[in-house]
Each structure stands twice: as structure tokens, then as C-alpha cells.
Amino acid sequence: MTNQVKTRKKRDTHEKRQVILEGAVKVFIESGYDVSSMDKIAEVAGVSKRTVYNHFQSKENLFQAVVNDFLKQRDQQKPIEYSKTRSLEEQLKEFAEAELYLIDDPIRRGLSKFLTSVFVMDIEFGKKVRGQVKSPHESFINWLNSAQADGKLQFQSVQLAAQIFYGLVEGCLTYNALFSDGASLKFKEPILTELVSTFVSRYGVE
Amino acid sequence: MTNQVKTRKKRDTHEKRQVILEGAVKVFIESGYDVSSMDKIAEVAGVSKRTVYNHFQSKENLFQAVVNDFLKQRDQQKPIEYSKTRSLEEQLKEFAEAELYLIDDPIRRGLSKFLTSVFVMDIEFGKKVRGQVKSPHESFINWLNSAQADGKLQFQSVQLAAQIFYGLVEGCLTYNALFSDGASLKFKEPILTELVSTFVSRYGVE
DNA sequence: ATATTACACTGTACAGTGTAGTTTAATTAT
DNA sequence: ATAATTAAACTACACTGTACAGTGTAATAT
Structure with missing residues (x-):
């Protein structure tokens, strides 16, 4: 018997992710990495802190995503x-x-x-x-x-x-x-x- | 009557001050302002944290002193x-x-x-x-x-x-x-x- | 069913203070 | 000159309050 699993189409979370990234950019730009808190980023993005952590494992991780986004733009x-x-x-x-x-x-x-x-x-x-x-x-x-x-x-x-x-x-x-x-x-x-x-x-x- | 007060020559604390500044420079250079803790600076300078605060009102203050020292050198x-x-x-x-x-x-x-x-x-x-x-x-x-x-x-x-x-x-x-x-x-x-x-x-x- | 939220919570790190005791060096007495 | 005195400088250490990374959960929205 095949391990048939009922799978459901995942919702598109791209938009929220983008909103978080933009918020992170704003806050990082304003204050630098160390001073920027995840609470502040969530607030500026208009999103709960928990959602930030659902999209990005850690602050370091979010920072990396911001950097990668920027480099991608630059390469175009x-x-x-x-x-x-x-x-x-x-x-x-x-x-x-x-x-x-x-x-x-x-x-x-x-x-x-x-x-x-x-x-x-x-x-x-x-x-x-x-x-x-x-x-x-x-x-x-x-x-x-x-x-x-x-x-x-x-x-x-x-x-x-x-x-x-x-x-x-x-x-x-x-x-x-x-x-x-x-x-x-x-x-x-x-x-x-x-x-x-x-x-x-x-x-x-x- | 003059308010004659027995005053005593203050000891020279220049050396300790210098040691603290050098410690602060080392730590600031290593990690940047936000990450550098006053405890770490005291440790690197080989001095108690209380002494750091006896010489410099605050971390901000110590930072300013480091900057001023650097600029003085540069001007020479x-x-x-x-x-x-x-x-x-x-x-x-x-x-x-x-x-x-x-x-x-x-x-x-x-x-x-x-x-x-x-x-x-x-x-x-x-x-x-x-x-x-x-x-x-x-x-x-x-x-x-x-x-x-x-x-x-x-x-x-x-x-x-x-x-x-x-x-x-x-x-x-x-x-x-x-x-x-x-x-x-x-x-x-x-x-x-x-x-x-x-x-x-x-x-x-x- | 999945994503999101509100919110409470843990643990840690750190700026800055208070204090009591110790070391150091300038002054005074010997 | 040498030793005793004394105030300044320093240390160890405990402590306060705050900020923050990251988590857990139950309820809600899509």
C-alpha cells in the first residue's frame, strides 16, 4: 500500500515575508544591526513577532535574507x-x-x-x-x-x-x-x- | 574667618585612566560599540568595573574620550x-x-x-x-x-x-x-x- | 488546515549603583 | 631619614532595572 497522505495546497506567504523583509530593512537602516530588536521589526512590519519567527529562524537569519535580497537586486x-x-x-x-x-x-x-x-x-x-x-x-x-x-x-x-x-x-x-x-x-x-x-x-x- | 580647609594633593590617576582607554580601544575595535560591554572593557584593562565608572560617567562618555584621544593624535x-x-x-x-x-x-x-x-x-x-x-x-x-x-x-x-x-x-x-x-x-x-x-x-x- | 495573532513567559546580558574593605601614596610625627 | 597617619583610589561583589532573543500556547482569521 502506498503511503498516501492527504496534502493540501499551502497558502501563499510570499507577501507577508516581503512585508517583514521591508520592515527589517527600515529598522536595520535606522539603527544598525545590534540596536534593532525583533519586537521593533515586527511592529514596523505590522506583523506579530511570532510571525516574524515563523518566517525566519533567527535575527541572524533575517539579516542574511535582507543581504541576499539586496545582492540579488544589485546583480541585475x-x-x-x-x-x-x-x-x-x-x-x-x-x-x-x-x-x-x-x-x-x-x-x-x-x-x-x-x-x-x-x-x-x-x-x-x-x-x-x-x-x-x-x-x-x-x-x-x-x-x-x-x-x-x-x-x-x-x-x-x-x-x-x-x-x-x-x-x-x-x-x-x-x-x-x-x-x-x-x-x-x-x-x-x-x-x-x-x-x-x-x-x-x-x-x-x- | 576664612574657610580654611585642609586640602590634600590628589594622587595621579592618569595612568589608570590611560589603561582604561587602551582597554576600551581594544574592545571597541574587536566588536563595535554596542557589543562591547563595560564588564569586558574592565576585564581587558585589568581594572575593576567600578574604577571604570569612577573615571568615566558612562559608556557613551568613555566612547567620547576614545574618540577625542584619537582625534588629538591625528591633529599632530x-x-x-x-x-x-x-x-x-x-x-x-x-x-x-x-x-x-x-x-x-x-x-x-x-x-x-x-x-x-x-x-x-x-x-x-x-x-x-x-x-x-x-x-x-x-x-x-x-x-x-x-x-x-x-x-x-x-x-x-x-x-x-x-x-x-x-x-x-x-x-x-x-x-x-x-x-x-x-x-x-x-x-x-x-x-x-x-x-x-x-x-x-x-x-x-x- | 494553515497562517497569523496576542500574550505570557524564560533566560540572559548588560548599564549602572552601593558598599564595605583594601591598597597606595602624600602628609605628618618621630 | 623613617615610621605612623590618613585620605584618595581602587577592588570585590552583590544588586537593580531593563531590554531583548527566542518559545509555547490557545484563540482567531483565511
Whole structure:
């Protein structure tokens, strides 16, 4: 005899899960991991604490889910292909703008801040998470190689050139935005232009 | 009649205070503000918890003292003067190295990490603290103006040029060191050279 | 039948205090 | 100079109150 078990279609709990995640994001962003209590998260999500624990085993677990969600979003950016016809400046600016995607919206910027505070104090965890994500540098390195093959750029080491570019973007824009909660982005245009122009001064051919 | 009170010279408690501060630094660096307990700090400092509270009113207070100590140290760097005879590259490298002072020693780097985690989650506090400290940019801006007056550099906006330089240094070196706990500093030399060279490509005359 | 809620409850960790006794060092007496 | 005196600094330890992670359960909503 087969072990026939009456099974019933489970209800869709996706919505509640999402509500909890959004609440968790709000609270984590507001106060950081340690200060955020599960009671507060439940309250902000508009859900009983027990329901939070029915969806997520533990606070650690909920945090991981928040991180994974964020990384999934981040990975959905489409790569930028090298174009022979468009100007270098225009294309470089696109790479820079793509990097700013993480900080130009209050929630994504909040998460970036929050994760910065976590990663900087837990190097191992930060390394682990960064290992799960494909770095935007890869795509840029391909672009740089194409530009060199096309005779528009000239460099000794692609790695070094890529580090200079992302250093410029992050150092001049990303981190300032994180520490000013986005206020510095009001003046981003001149910096963006200057930074691209600096890169081209160094590596552009004539 | 004067209210003559037999007063006794107070004992020097500077040493204990210092021991407590050092213990607090160790513990804060290790775990961040919220996770660090006053019991743990007392234990690491080798001092009774009551003594900690005899020196510092509260945990918040102790934290402030740690921050002030760190800022005092940071302020003691001597300014770099413009020289007509030394090469631009050499002098720029000195500015970059001065910036790396904050992260080239494990304890200072630990404190930089710790403060980054605090400031990024409490913008107002970060602003307040940064307002108390004279920025190294000021000194660099003077240098840039001297170099322009000397006909060696050429730029539209000093502010922008300074932002590019510190963006390069922080983006390429400082933050990577923070997130890798200094591991990235092993390869700092080529980056330092490249970054200075990039800056000179953009703003150098001929 | 499954998901959710309200609510009470456990255990733990921790900031901060109170106190009584001990150590240390500046002052005073020898 | 040396020893006794004394107040300041320190320690051990018990204690208060609070906040919070996580659980158990019975009732309710879907």
C-alpha cells in the first residue's frame, strides 16, 4: 500500500515575508544591526513577532535574507558593452553612474550604509559576501581591453587602470554620499565630469 | 574667618585612566560599540568595573574620550610646505602617505574601522566630530595654489582638484585597507605611484 | 488546515549603583 | 631619614532595572 497522505495546497506567504523583509530593512537602516530588536521589526512590519519567527529562524537569519535580497537586486544590472562610435567619456560616465546606482536611492543608500557598517567590523563576513557577487570590475576590465585594442586607450596594467577608475568614483562620490546621507550627490555632475576627464588624461591616446 | 580647609594633593590617576582607554580601544575595535560591554572593557584593562565608572560617567562618555584621544593624535601631523625644488610627484606622495598614517598601524586602522562603522550609521555625530578637526584638505589646497603660482600645475577649481586627489587616495587605498584589514596595503606602492602619476597627467603643465 | 495573532513567559546580558574593605601614596610625627 | 597617619583610589561583589532573543500556547482569521 502506498503511503498516501492527504496534502493540501499551502497558502501563499510570499507577501507577508516581503512585508517583514521591508520592515527589517527600515529598522536595520535606522539603527544598525545590534540596536534593532525583533519586537521593533515586527511592529514596523505590522506583523506579530511570532510571525516574524515563523518566517525566519533567527535575527541572524533575517539579516542574511535582507543581504541576499539586496545582492540579488544589485546583480541585475546589465553589462555595458564597448562601442567604437561613442566617445570614451560618455561610456566611462555610464560605468560611473552604474556604480552610483547603489547610493542614489534612499533605501539602497541606507542598505549600503548599513552593510558598510557591518562589513567594516566583520572582515570575514564581508569577504564571504563579496565572494558571492560578481564584481563590476570584471565587466570594466573587458571594456578597457576593448578600448586598448581599438587604439583609444593605452595602459601597462588593466588591473591598475581599473583600480584607478573605481578608486576615483568611490573615493570622490560613493563614500562621500554614504557619510553625508546623499547630500553630496547634489554636486555630483562637475565631479563626475572631472573624474572621467582625469582618467582620460592619464590613459587616453593623444 | 576664612574657610580654611585642609586640602590634600590628589594622587595621579592618569595612568589608570590611560589603561582604561587602551582597554576600551581594544574592545571597541574587536566588536563595535554596542557589543562591547563595560564588564569586558574592565576585564581587558585589568581594572575593576567600578574604577571604570569612577573615571568615566558612562559608556557613551568613555566612547567620547576614545574618540577625542584619537582625534588629538591625528591633529599632530605637521603640514607639508610647497617646495620649488622637489618634484611634484615626490611631494604629492607625501600627502598621500600622510593620509595613510591613519591606517598603516593596526590600532589606528582598527579605530578608523570602528569610527567608520559608527559615523556611517550616525551622520549627525559624524558631522559633529569632523567639524572639530581641521581637514587635511586645507593644507593641500594651499599647496595646490602654490604649485599653480609656481607654474607647475594648472586647474580651474582648487576644490575640485583637491577632491580628485583625496578621492584617488581614499578610493584606491584607504577604504580597501579598511575592508581588508590592511592586507591590501602590501601592494600599495604601485598604486601610490600610479595615482600620483594620474593626478599629474591631469593637472601638470606640459 | 494553515497562517497569523496576542500574550505570557524564560533566560540572559548588560548599564549602572552601593558598599564595605583594601591598597597606595602624600602628609605628618618621630 | 623613617615610621605612623590618613585620605584618595581602587577592588570585590552583590544588586537593580531593563531590554531583548527566542518559545509555547490557545484563540482567531483565511
